[in-house]
Amino acid sequence: MTRHIRHAAAFCALLLVALLANALRVQVVQSEAYDDNPANRRETIARYAQPRGDILVDGVPVTGSRDTGEQLRYERTYRDGPLYAPVTGFASQVYGTTFLEHAGDDVLSGADPLLSPFPLWNDVTHGRPAGGNVVTTLNRRAQQAAYEGLGGRKGAVAAVEPSTGRVLALVSSPSYDPAVLSGNDAAAERAWVRLNGDPDKPMLNRAARQTYPPGSTFKVVTAAAALDAGVITDLDAATDSPAPYRLPGTTTGLTNEGPGCEDAPLRDAFVWSCNTVFAKLGVDTGLARMTRTAQAFGFNDVNVRIPFAVAPSTFDTSLDRAQLALSSIGQFNTRATPLQMAMVSAAVADGGQVRTPYLVERTTRQGGATVATAGSRPSHQAMAPSTARLMRELMVDVVREGTGTNAAIPGAVVGGKTGTAQHGLGNAGIPYAWFVSWARGERDMEPRVAVAVVVEDGSARRGDITGGGMAAPIARAVMEAVLTS
Amino acid sequence: MAAADAPAPAALLPRRRGIELSLIVLAVLLSVYGYCAVGLAKDGTVPPGAAGYGAGLGVLALLAHLAVRLRAPCADPLLLPIAVLLNGMGLVLIYRLDLETPGDRAAPTQLVWSTLGVALFILVVAALRDHRLLQRYAYVCVVAALALLALPILFPAVNGARIWIRIAGFSIQPGEFAKVLLAVFFAAYLAANRTALAYAGRKIWRFERLQLPTGRVLGPIVTIWLLSVGVLVLERDLGTSLLFFGLFVVMLYVATGRTGWIAVGLLLASLGAVAVGRLEPHVHSRVEDWLHPFATIEAGEGPNQLAQSLFSFAAGGMSGTGLGLGHSVLIGFAAKSDFILATAGEELGLLGLSALFLLYGLLVERGYRAGLSLRDPFGRLLATGLASIVALQVFVIAGGVTGLIPLTGMAMPFLAQGGSSVVTNWAIVALLIRVSDSARRPRHAPQDAPLDAPRPTPHGTLPDPLRDEDPRRPG
Numbered sequence: 015m016t017r018h019i020r021h022a023a024a025f026c027a028l029l030l031v032a033l034l035a036n037a038l039r040v041q042v043v044q045s046e047a048y049d050d051n052p053a054n055r056r057e058t059i060a061r062y063a064q065p066r067g068d069i070l071v072d073g074v075p076v077t078g079s080r081d082t083g084e085q086l087r088y089e090r091t092y093r094d095g096p097l098y099a100p101v102t103g104f105a106s107q108v109y110g111t112t113f114l115e116h117a118g119d120d121v122l123s124g125a126d127p128l129l130s131p132f133p134l135w136n137d138v139t140h141g142r143p144a145g146g147n148v149v150t151t152l153n154r155r156a157q158q159a160a161y162e163g164l165g166g167r168k169g170a171v172a173a174v175e176p177s178t179g180r181v182l183a184l185v186s187s188p189s190y191d192p193a194v195l196s197g198n199d200a201a202a203e204r205a206w207v208r209l210n211g212d213p214d215k216p217m218l219n220r221a222a223r224q225t226y227p228p229g230s231t232f233k234v235v236t237a238a239a240a241l242d243a244g245v246i247t248d249l250d251a252a253t254d255s256p257a258p259y260r261l262p263g264t265t266t267g268l269t270n271e272g273p274g275c276e277d278a279p280l281r282d283a284f285v286w287s288c289n290t291v292f293a294k295l296g297v298d299t300g301l302a303r304m305t306r307t308a309q310a311f312g313f314n315d316v317n318v319r320i321p322f323a324v325a326p327s328t329f330d331t332s333l334d335r336a337q338l339a340l341s342s343i344g345q346f347n348t349r350a351t352p353l354q355m356a357m358v359s360a361a362v363a364d365g366g367q368v369r370t371p372y373l374v375e376r377t378t379r380q381g382g383a384t385v386a387t388a389g390s391r392p393s394h395q396a397m398a399p400s401t402a403r404l405m406r407e408l409m410v411d412v413v414r415e416g417t418g419t420n421a422a423i424p425g426a427v428v429g430g431k432t433g434t435a436q437h438g439l440g441n442a443g444i445p446y447a448w449f450v451s452w453a454r455g456e457r458d459m460e461p462r463v464a465v466a467v468v469v470e471d472g473s474a475r476r477g478d479i480t481g482g483g484m485a486a487p488i489a490r491a492v493m494e495a496v497l498t499s
Numbered sequence: 500m501a502a503a504d505a506p507a508p509a510a511l512l513p514r515r516r517g518i519e520l521s522l523i524v525l526a527v528l529l530s531v532y533g534y535c536a537v538g539l540a541k542d543g544t545v546p547p548g549a550a551g552y553g554a555g556l557g558v559l560a561l562l563a564h565l566a567v568r569l570r571a572p573c574a575d576p577l578l579l580p581i582a583v584l585l586n587g588m589g590l591v592l593i594y595r596l597d598l599e600t601p602g603d604r605a606a607p608t609q610l611v612w613s614t615l616g617v618a619l620f621i622l623v624v625a626a627l628r629d630h631r632l633l634q635r636y637a638y639v640c641v642v643a644a645l646a647l648l649a650l651p652i653l654f655p656a657v658n659g660a661r662i663w664i665r666i667a668g669f670s671i672q673p674g675e676f677a678k679v680l681l682a683v684f685f686a687a688y689l690a691a692n693r694t695a696l697a698y699a700g701r702k703i704w705r706f707e708r709l710q711l712p713t714g715r716v717l718g719p720i721v722t723i724w725l726l727s728v729g730v731l732v733l734e735r736d737l738g739t740s741l742l743f744f745g746l747f748v749v750m751l752y753v754a755t756g757r758t759g760w761i762a763v764g765l766l767l768a769s770l771g772a773v774a775v776g777r778l779e780p781h782v783h784s785r786v787e788d789w790l791h792p793f794a795t796i797e798a799g800e801g802p803n804q805l806a807q808s809l810f811s812f813a814a815g816g817m818s819g820t821g822l823g824l825g826h827s828v829l830i831g832f833a834a835k836s837d838f839i840l841a842t843a844g845e846e847l848g849l850l851g852l853s854a855l856f857l858l859y860g861l862l863v864e865r866g867y868r869a870g871l872s873l874r875d876p877f878g879r880l881l882a883t884g885l886a887s888i889v890a891l892q893v894f895v896i897a898g899g900v901t902g903l904i905p906l907t908g909m910a911m912p913f914l915a916q917g918g919s920s921v922v923t924n925w926a927i928v929a930l931l932i933r934v935s936d937s938a939r940r941p942r943h944a945p946q947d948a949p950l951d952a953p954r955p956t957p958h959g960t961l962p963d964p965l966r967d968e969d970p971r972r973p974g
Contacts, residue, residue, distance in 0.1 A: 026890040048813030
């Protein structure tokens with residue numbers, strides 16, 4: 015019997031070995047696969063187990079976290095939610111994250127390995143570090159000025175610092191409070207349905223994710239291309255421009271809003287926004303050079319990230335001459351985000367340099383220690399410095415005596431360009447009012463801010479919609495906010 | 500493996516009661532430490548009941564120790580500390596899960612049941628002077644066991660299995676008690692009939708080894724087995740069915756030494772498994788879950804219990820998340836009972852889980868050792884049977900929740916929430932203490948004197964197959 019008891023004991027030992035080996039398989043060998051299974055809620059629970067890091071504007075958090083005591087413990091809160099929504103996006107327990115909440119998620123949620131003091135530290139402690147902060151480049155007052163300037167009208171404002179590419183304001187209107195999406199309750203679900211069904215699309219980031227026909231503001235690009243190409247050498251020399259201008263190869267005649275454009279020199283044509291002159295100028299410059307300049311300004315670049323993706327602005331590269339003529343005045347297939355037009359204006363202000371825009375100055379640990387900085391951003395020449403100088407002259411004239419006088423700031427040098435963009439089938443839509451500009455304060459060495467404003471106001475009467483009338487005052491308020499801060 | 504059937508050496512073994520006491524103190528301290536660790540992790544403070552809990556467990560353990568010291572002074576010194584530690588850890592894990600399930604306070608109830616279990620332990624150790632007394636009550640045991648097994652059929656099914664009875668708010672699982680009674684019966688019956696079972700009967704095939712005993716010998720035991728299996732099929736409880744069948748086969752093998760029994764056992768087991776798996780939807784779904792633990796996830800219905808359990812174990816990794824810091828509560832309603840091991844796996848990690856497995860392994864090993872050291876076949880079979888119950892039960896449930904074998908609803912000995920289970924396991928440990936006391940007692944000590952119970956066949960007079968040693972060896 016002894017032998018058989020021993021056999022039975024050996025059998026039990028075998029069972030024990032099987033259990034141990036299987037535990038090793040589940041807990042070590044295959045644990046990663048189990049951990050990564052999307053149905054495993056542990057990652058989600060850990061993610062919300064601690065307060066999320068904050069997004070800072072001028073050193074002040076515009077976000078917060080609220081302890082709910084639920085399984086997913088912390089919910090996102092927002093200070094001035096609608097004001098910063100196009101920057102922060104939302105962080106919802108159900109619907110995920112967008113914009114900076116999304117792009118900075120690893121840092122904010124504490125998952126970024128850079129947040130831990132030592133490599134492998136978290137593997138040892140099984141903890142995750144406190145969420146880090148994302149410090150934005152935004153200027154609080156500029157952001158507020160833009161938001162208040164739009165006053166709930168549909169539209170967007172983008173402002174950048176020409177010498178660096180820092181985004182100073184990014185506003186979209188109408189907006190929404192991202193806090194309503196934070197939780198995972200029925201209220202969040204209702205808010206989600208309501209916001210998505212809203213015809214005004216409050217969750218659309220019009221400043222960075224929506225493209226508009228830039229209209230006359232695109233004439234900045236056309237003028238720069240013409241000057242760079244030597245098509246125009248003297249701003250004040252008369253051009254050979256008929257008005258109305260028959261689009262090449264068609265019988266369609268292009269007209270102007272005002273008189274005095276026939277054979278107008280570039281300066282006058284720019285200041286009074288003559289469509290005929292610029293349509294012909296684009297054709298004279300040619301598709302290749304127009305394309306090269308537009309792309310140098312950032313058009314057709316599908317990889318712009320600030321750090322969230324920006325909708326690519328487009329300049330069609332296969333056009334006949336009539337289409338090129340229309341494209342040169344910012345119509346036909348030409349489309350631009352407000353941010354892109356702010357970059358165009360910034361390039362003029364900064365001697366022709368285009369700086370890649372960015373919204374995150376640096377990321378920090380909870381205590382404030384820097385994790386990563388924006389670093390040096392690539393820049394490239396969109397036009398010759400001499401061209402940029404002439405363009406500044408033209409833009410200053412627009413504000414001093416042309417269509418953009420509403421943007422003038424006493425004691426500051428301001429350059430601008432208005433635009434009233436036709437759109438819709440047969441241009442039936444209510445036009446968009448544009449204004450792009452830059453400003454240099456009295457004591458500044460170089461321009462401090464470049465702004466693009468677009469107002470798409472369905473409520474206004476068509477005749478009232480002009481860039482100078484509706485958009486320029488908003489741009490001025492933003493520029494003033496930056497210059498005085 | 501030419502080990503003699505001879506029992507332990509006659510020399511006086513050290514009793515080692517002092518070591519037992521130190522180990523018990525260590526076990527209680529470890530449990531209290533775990534309790535405090537849970538509180539610190541969850542609330543940042545030592546839980547208010549820590550002192551009371553430690554005192555309660557300590558008093559229980561000391562009383563048990565006193566009983567052993569007075570009535571079983573030669574017993575194995577490891578058995579009781581292991582039981583105390585496992586029970587203590589079980590209370591910690593249940594308390595820890597209580598914190599996540601508001602409105603459900605299972606730990607105090609478990610402490611009450613543990614107290615009952617220790618009381619039964621003390622009663623058995625004190626009242627049962629010699630395990631051989633049990634031999635007389637073999638048929639009483641089997642009748643009681645079958646009655647207990649049959650009882651739940653009269654009650655409504657709970658979670659698909661008909662193994663509980665509910666009286667006045669308490670739910671009892673009679674099958675838990677039945678397994679000890681059946682082990683006693685098998686031991687007594689096989690001890691009395693092992694010669695006939697091993698030796699008599701006709702050969703089948705050409706193999707000398709594969710011999711079937713006569714129907715007269717085999718009849719009663721097969722009848723009882725069929726009855727128990729029949730009852731279990733009615734109760735839809737694959738786990739207990741497997742346990743009883745495995746116990747039966749192991750004890751039959753140990754008693755008769757017939758490898759043929761293993762073959763027949765495995766054959767019957769596979770046939771039974773296939774038949775039950777086909778016919779019984781409850782069991783069939785368990786097998787399906789085992790083969791495809793993530794099927795419900797792919798079907799978009801979320802993870803099932805087994806998947807959640809695997810997630811828990813995986814989350815623990817090597818060293819665990821720490822007590823109180825895991826999320827095994829996601830498993831759902833059986834987290835404190837069937838799946839209690841997942842909490843251990845997640846919060847104590849592979850290291851803690853392995854330690855638990857090794858504790859069980861040690862408990863089983865000490866049981867087998869007692870069996871090896873005893874001289875009477877009944878005691879040997881009883882010790883083997885009791886140790887096998889623990890071994891099989893741990894394997895079936897631990898293998899189930901870690902995805903090694905299909906899941907069967909069973910209670911992890913001492914660890915899981917469940918009164919019947921805790922009480923039964925204390926009874927098993929009490930019986931092991933009793934047999935180990937006999938095994939380690941000096942041969943001519945007074946209690947080893949012949950009782951009026953039928954003595955086992957004197958060693959050395961058995962015919963060849965039942966003797967492990969060479970018959971020519973001088974005895």
